[in-house]
Amino acid sequence: MxxxxxxxxxxxxxxxxxxxxxxxxxxxxxxxLARLSGILVLVILGxxxxxxxxxxxxxxxxxxxxxxxxxxxxxxxxxxxALVPIFGTIMTAILAxxxxxxxxxGIAFYLTELAPxxxxxxxxxxxxxxxxxxxxxxxxxxxxxxxxxxSQYVQPAIIDTFGDLPVIGPFFSGPPFGTGILTxxxxxxxxxxxxxxxxxxDVFDTVPAVxxxxxxxxxxxxxxxxxxxxxxxxxxxxxxxxxxxxGRALGETMAVTFVIGNTNRIxxxxxxxxxxxxxxxxLEFPESxxxxxxxxxxxxxxxxxxxxxxxxLAISRFLLRPGVKA
Amino acid sequence: MSATTAIPGPAKDSTTALLLGRRRHRxxxxxxxxxxxxxxxxxxxxxxxxxxLLWRGVAGLSLTVFTTSTLPPGSHGGxxxxxxxxxxxxxxxxxxxxxxxxMVGTYLAEYAQGSQLGNAVRFVSDILxxxxxxxxxxxxxxxxxxxxxxxxxxxxCLALALIVIPIIVRTTxxxxxxxxxxxxxxxxxxxxxxxxxxxxxxxxxxxxxxxxGILLAIARVSGxxxxxxxxxxxxxxxxxxxxxxxASLPVTIYQYAGSAFQDWVxxxxxxxxxxxxxxxxxxxxxxxxxxxxx
Numbered sequence: 001m002x003x004x005x006x007x008x009x010x011x012x013x014x015x016x017x018x019x020x021x022x023x024x025x026x027x028x029x030x031x032x033l034a035r036l037s038g039i040l041v042l043v044i045l046g047x048x049x050x051x052x053x054x055x056x057x058x059x060x061x062x063x064x065x066x067x068x069x070x071x072x073x074x075x076x077x078x079x080x081x082a083l084v085p086i087f088g089t090i091m092t093a094i095l096a097x098x099x100x101x102x103x104x105x106g107i108a109f110y111l112t113e114l115a116p117x118x119x120x121x122x123x124x125x126x127x128x129x130x131x132x133x134x135x136x137x138x139x140x141x142x143x144x145x146x147x148x149x150x151s152q153y154v155q156p157a158i159i160d161t162f163g164d165l166p167v168i169g170p171f172f173s174g175p176p177f178g179t180g181i182l183t184x185x186x187x188x189x190x191x192x193x194x195x196x197x198x199x200x201x202d203v204f205d206t207v208p209a210v211x212x213x214x215x216x217x218x219x220x221x222x223x224x225x226x227x228x229x230x231x232x233x234x235x236x237x238x239x240x241x242x243x244x245x246x247g248r249a250l251g252e253t254m255a256v257t258f259v260i261g262n263t264n265r266i267x268x269x270x271x272x273x274x275x276x277x278x279x280x281x282x283l284e285f286p287e288s289x290x291x292x293x294x295x296x297x298x299x300x301x302x303x304x305x306x307x308x309x310x311x312x313l314a315i316s317r318f319l320l321r322p323g324v325k326a
Numbered sequence: 327m328s329a330t331t332a333i334p335g336p337a338k339d340s341t342t343a344l345l346l347g348r349r350r351h352r353x354x355x356x357x358x359x360x361x362x363x364x365x366x367x368x369x370x371x372x373x374x375x376x377x378x379l380l381w382r383g384v385a386g387l388s389l390t391v392f393t394t395s396t397l398p399p400g401s402h403g404g405x406x407x408x409x410x411x412x413x414x415x416x417x418x419x420x421x422x423x424x425x426x427x428x429m430v431g432t433y434l435a436e437y438a439q440g441s442q443l444g445n446a447v448r449f450v451s452d453i454l455x456x457x458x459x460x461x462x463x464x465x466x467x468x469x470x471x472x473x474x475x476x477x478x479x480x481x482x483c484l485a486l487a488l489i490v491i492p493i494i495v496r497t498t499x500x501x502x503x504x505x506x507x508x509x510x511x512x513x514x515x516x517x518x519x520x521x522x523x524x525x526x527x528x529x530x531x532x533x534x535x536x537x538x539g540i541l542l543a544i545a546r547v548s549g550x551x552x553x554x555x556x557x558x559x560x561x562x563x564x565x566x567x568x569x570x571x572x573a574s575l576p577v578t579i580y581q582y583a584g585s586a587f588q589d590w591v592x593x594x595x596x597x598x599x600x601x602x603x604x605x606x607x608x609x610x611x612x613x614x615x616x617x618x619x620x
Binding site: 023024026027029033034035036037038039040041042044045048051054055102103104105106107109110111114115123125126127128129130133134135136138139140141144145190194197221222224226244247248250251253254258278281282285286298299302305306309310313314316317 | 350351353354357358360361362363364365367368369371372374375378379382426429430432433434436437438443444446447449450451452453454456457458459460461462464465468469472488491492495518519520521522524525545546548549550551552555556576579580583584594595598601602605606609610613
């Protein structure tokens with residue numbers, strides 16, 4: 001009896017040792033896999049930069065720094081410049097933010113402070129669903145719904161009101177085609193509103209209730225609490241959320257391609273047609289030969305877009321990281 | 327302070343106090359009305375998009391949309407090859423991207439713990455999450471399509487997988503972090519190795535959240551157009567081969583919506599309705615799942 005238990009004890013010890021060995025081997029393998037996957041993410045980012053840089057090298061070598069300042073895009077003479085798309089990209093994104101930020105702020109304010117509790121979830125979900133709609137749908141909606149409204153009602157009205165004013169008049173002049181920089185900015189604004197609003201709502205919710213209650217306690221109105229307590233407390237994150245929206249707006253492709261008018265010219269009017277880096281790449285790519293200078297110019301444009309988006313998103317991440325206070 | 331200055335403060339002058347109070351409440355009311363208006367405008371945008379899709383999409387919808395491939399204009403084609411192509415590329419893209427994203431999320435939540443590498447990976451993954459998807463298309467074109475001679479379905483799958491990864495990383499890390507550390511300590515205390523703790527306990531505890539992430543990723547990539555333009559290109563003929571150009575719903579919509587043929591435009595709207603309904607339905611299911619899990 002005693003002998004038997006000793007034997008089984010030894011066998012158990014042996015099994016435990018082998019189990020421990022396999023489990024430590026399993027641990028090593030699993031940890032290595034996890035670490036490798038993490039490194040893979042870094043490799044992907046590096047590879048994107050390198051692949052775009054190699055692809056764009058031919059164009060960057062041919063045109064030098066002039067690539068950034070030339071407004072030429074002539075496939076026949078093989079002369080390409082990035083100025084117009086860069087201008088269009090930044091212009092539409094900034095205009096989109098000007099339209100989107102007040103609306104997104106209003107939505108976030110409504111959802112956190114004003115809405116009755118039973119409305120918060122359905123309205124919040126509806127706004128978030130706006131972010132889930134594919135960008136091609138925004139393109140079609142913009143082209144078939146917004147463009148006619150812009151050309152028939154909005155643009156003529158704006159031209160009549162502001163078109164003849166000195167100084168700012170030229171920004172609101174030109175034929176009301178419906179397409180153009182302003183329309184693209186409007187569609188982009190609708191697309192980035194949910195991202196900015198959701199971020200703002202989430203950071204507004206992080207304000208400790210006791211701060212707000214103290215302010216309400218001394219007689220502040222809802223708006224005064226928002227202005228003097230919530231916004232100062234969350235300032236950095238709010239800017240981070242806006243930068244996140246900017247990053248989204250910069251690289252949006254399909255929606256912009258439908259409505260911007262696709263002309264390689266720097267628009268002097270908000271109604272003028274233009275293009276963005278993403279839209280020119282999407283449109284010109286099918287017409288460029290492998291190994292051609294044009295394809296290289298498009299890849300160089302992609303690299304420029306990546307650099308701009310990376311900077312904007314990096315700032316956004318920096319401001320949104322937990323623990324940042326204004 | 328107001329006691330020492332000559333400014334008529336509310337405490338001293340009841341008329342000023344009344345006027346000031348009235349003005350403050352008026353400002354408050356105006357701001358509130360503006361916020362409600364902003365929310366209504368936001369909801370109107372969504373309603374306008376959905377209404378347009380229903381109105382124009384239902385007109386183009388018929389059984390042939392699901393039973394026939396894309397055909398030349400005027401010959402009553404459908405979208406079958408595009409629908410199948412989107413399903414194949416989305417599913418394969420998710421199948422490739424999900425395990426990688428899961429491992430990266432696991433690394434960030436369970437192994438990285440404030441290490442330099444972990445912070446760098448988290449930062450880069452968050453950048454990739456919001457990076458323009460067209461660049462992913464250009465990247466895959468450069469490393470797969472261009473060197474291996476031609477557009478292919480598998481290139482499209484890889485492009486979508488690259489978009490899937492950061493989405494899964496974000497949700498996996500967030501969900502794993504929600505698991506109380508006492509649970510982990512209990513499992514380790516029983517003598518289980520760490521990897522078994524993660525696979526058998528943590529994944530199971532975070533299952534709803536992880537599945538939500540996968541569903542959201544599928545919803546996101548199934549509507550992606552830009553990355554597919556440079557990788558799987560689109561194909562108006564019936565083809566299930568992963569080494570040849572492959573049709574997809576968004577790219578077909580893009581080609582058809584800009585065409586001059588009314589039946590193609592109608593088909594584009596039908597396709598747009600299908601993809602939006604599918605994407606929104608998956609989104610709502612994912613959200614309900616997450617809420618039910620909590």
